Amino acid sequence: MTEERTGAPLARSTLDRAAHRRTDQRWLAEAWRCARVLVVDTSAGGRALVTSAEQQPALVLCDAAVADGQDHAGRLFLGIESDGTPVFAVDAPLPTVPESRAVTLREVGHLLSARDFELFTTAVSLANWHLRHAYSASTGLPARVHEGGWSRMDDGGDQMWPRTDPAMIVLVHDAVAGPDGRCLLGNNAAWRDSVQFRRFSCLAGYVEPGESAEAAVVREVAEEVGLLLDDVEYVGSQPWPYPSSLMLGFLARADSAQPLQLDPNEIARARWFTRREITGLLAGGVVDAGDGLCVQLPTPASIAYSLILRWLTGTGR
Numbered sequence: 001m002t003e004e005r006t007g008a009p010l011a012r013s014t015l016d017r018a019a020h021r022r023t024d025q026r027w028l029a030e031a032w033r034c035a036r037v038l039v040v041d042t043s044a045g046g047r048a049l050v051t052s053a054e055q056q057p058a059l060v061l062c063d064a065a066v067a068d069g070q071d072h073a074g075r076l077f078l079g080i081e082s083d084g085t086p087v088f089a090v091d092a093p094l095p096t097v098p099e100s101r102a103v104t105l106r107e108v109g110h111l112l113s114a115r116d117f118e119l120f121t122t123a124v125s126l127a128n129w130h131l132r133h134a135y136s137a138s139t140g141l142p143a144r145v146h147e148g149g150w151s152r153m154d155d156g157g158d159q160m161w162p163r164t165d166p167a168m169i170v171l172v173h174d175a176v177a178g179p180d181g182r183c184l185l186g187n188n189a190a191w192r193d194s195v196q197f198r199r200f201s202c203l204a205g206y207v208e209p210g211e212s213a214e215a216a217v218v219r220e221v222a223e224e225v226g227l228l229l230d231d232v233e234y235v236g237s238q239p240w241p242y243p244s245s246l247m248l249g250f251l252a253r254a255d256s257a258q259p260l261q262l263d264p265n266e267i268a269r270a271r272w273f274t275r276r277e278i279t280g281l282l283a284g285g286v287v288d289a290g291d292g293l294c295v296q297l298p299t300p301a302s303i304a305y306s307l308i309l310r311w312l313t314g315t316g317r
Contacts, residue, residue, distance in 0.1 A: 003104060005054075008288075012120060013114075014114045015078065015079040015081070015087070015115065015118050015119065015287055016080045016081075016082075016116045017078070017079040018077075018080045019150075019306050021077065021080075021148065022077060022147040022148040022149075022150050023148075028075070028077060028148050030131075031077070031086035031284050032064050032075060032086070032088060033156070033166070034064070034066060034085065034086065035064045035085065035086040035087060035088045036061035036062070036063075036081070036085055036086070036087050036088075037061060037062045037063070037064055037066070037067040037087075037088050037089065037090060038059060038061050038062075038078070038087065038088070038089045038090075038091070038119055038120070038123050038133070039062060039066075039067060039090055039092050039093075039094055039095060040089060040090075040091055040092075040120075040123045040127050041093055041094050041102075041125055042091050042127050042128060042131050043093075044094070044102065045104055046104055046105065046124040046127070046128065046241065046242075047094060047104055048094070048101075048102070048103065048120055048123070048124075049094055049095070049097055049100040049101065049102055050100060050101060050103050050108055050112075050148065051099065051100060052084060052099045052101055055061075055111065056111060056306060057101075057103070057111055057112065058113070058116060059110050059112070059116045059119055059120060060097050060100050060285045061087070061104070061119075062095060062097075063244070064088070065089075066095055066230075067090045067092065067095075070194060073088075074128075074130070074144070074145030074149055075088050075090060075148070076088060076089040076090065076091075076126045076127065076294070077148030077149055077227060077255075078122055078123060084300040087119060088234070088262070089119075089122070089123035089126065089127065089149075091127040091130065091131070105120050105121060105241065105291070105301060106122060106298040106299050106301055106302070107299075107301075108301070109299070109300075109301025109302075110299070110300035110301040110305075114194075121239050121240075121241055122190065122239075122241075123188050124166065125162070125164075125241035125243075125244055126149055126150075126162060126237065128241055128244060129162045129163075129243070129244055130145065130152070130241040132243065133152055133160060135154075136152070136154040136156075136158045136160060137160060138158050138160075139154055139156055139158050141154035141155060141156060141158070142154060142155075143158075143160065147163055147199040150162065162244070163244065164239070164244055164245070164246045165206060165244055165245050165246070166187075166203065166206070166207040166213065166245075166246050167204060167206045167207060167240075167245045167246065167247055167248065168205060168206075168207060168216045168217045168220060168247075168248050168249075168250060169202050169203070169204040169248070169249050169250070169303060169304060169307070170202055170203055170217045170220070170221065170232075170249070170250040170251070170252050170307075171183055171184075171185075171202045171250075171251050171252070171304075171307040171308060171311050172184040172203065172206070172221060172225075172227065172229070172252050172253075173251065173252070173253060173254075173311050174252050174253070174254065174272070175231075175253045176253070176273070177228075177314070179274060179275045179276040180274055180275070180276070181275050182256055182271055182272040182273060182274050182275075183272070183275075183278070183308065183311055184225065184227070184254070184256075184270060184271070184272050184273075185200035185202065185269065185270065185271065185273055185297075186199060186200060186201065186202075186203055186224065186225065186262075186267045186269065186270040187199060187200050187201075187269040187270070187289075188201070188266070188268065189264060189265060189266055189267060189268040190293070191268075192312060193247070193291075193293055194296075196293065196294060197289070197293060197294050197295070197296035198269075198289035198293040198294070198295060198296060199296045199297075199298070200269075200271075200273075200289070200295055200296070200297065201297070201298045201302075201304045202222055202298070202304040202307055202308070203220060203221055203225065203267075204220070204247070204304075205219075205220035205223075205224070205253075206245075207248075213234070213248045213250075214232050214234070214250075216231050216235065216248050217229070218232065219290065221252065221254070222241030223263055223269075224262070224263050224266045224267050225260050225261065225262055225263075225267060225270050226258070226259070226260060226261025226262070227254045227255075227258050227260070228254065228255075228258065229252045229253065229254050230253045230254060230255065231251075232250055232251075232252045232255040233250060233251045233252070233254060234248070234249070234250055235249040235250060235251055235306075235307060235310060236249050236303070237249065237303075237307075238302075238306075239304035240302075240303075247303050249303045249306070249307050250307075251307065251310065251311060254297065256272055259274050266302060269289075273287070275312055278297075278308060278312055279312065281295060281297055282297070284314075298302075
């Protein structure tokens, strides 16, 4: 863990995004000449290069000359470093850099500094948005990168901006203290088991139009596992660029005596886990997931992992 990590992963901001520079084409052109550039490859799942260190990797940023001519989506202005250096991103094949490795945010997010979190997340989010919005939704005309990558515009002047989709994610628990207290985790019907593991995580879903985040928590839990909630507590948020979500994290209390009624289109399996079992899993132990497989918890880079830790240590309300 780095010294900058507190609270939910990817939740802090350290970069000066310098939004007033996005419309200054002359400044952007000059800034590119002395910029540090983060190359992300959306064709490879949003991978970027980090240093080869296993425990404290750092993003590898290139000189602009390395990225010239490689910008599939255009030059995406991310902001200005504390030393005044501009930072851009491009969506392109990763360059060859000695002593580096290609990774996704899921793999190393929990090991990166707050600065690298924000750069990686913002770059992948913007690149994903540009990849999916080559044409104007209003006119159908091709749209080009505009405002340093923070909008697109077609030849008729129709402009569109990146959107973030609000989604809730909740750890349901029984409010029982001690090692026998339990939380509910589910195995999504869309997830494929690995050779050895079956993944279980918090329940999640998108906030619908006209709905509050808290109402979405109550609705999604009822729809997915058939439980009624007694209490809902907001914990924190996390940007998640797969492809463009803002995860709103909650803890919620439910009576574990209620029968589980799974929506098979959403949840393949769900079960209650004790603190004793979760503690064992985090220590490298094994919990049976059925069919000869072992339970796998969410990646440490995710807010789901943070919610589990918050419940485990009793730091919630």
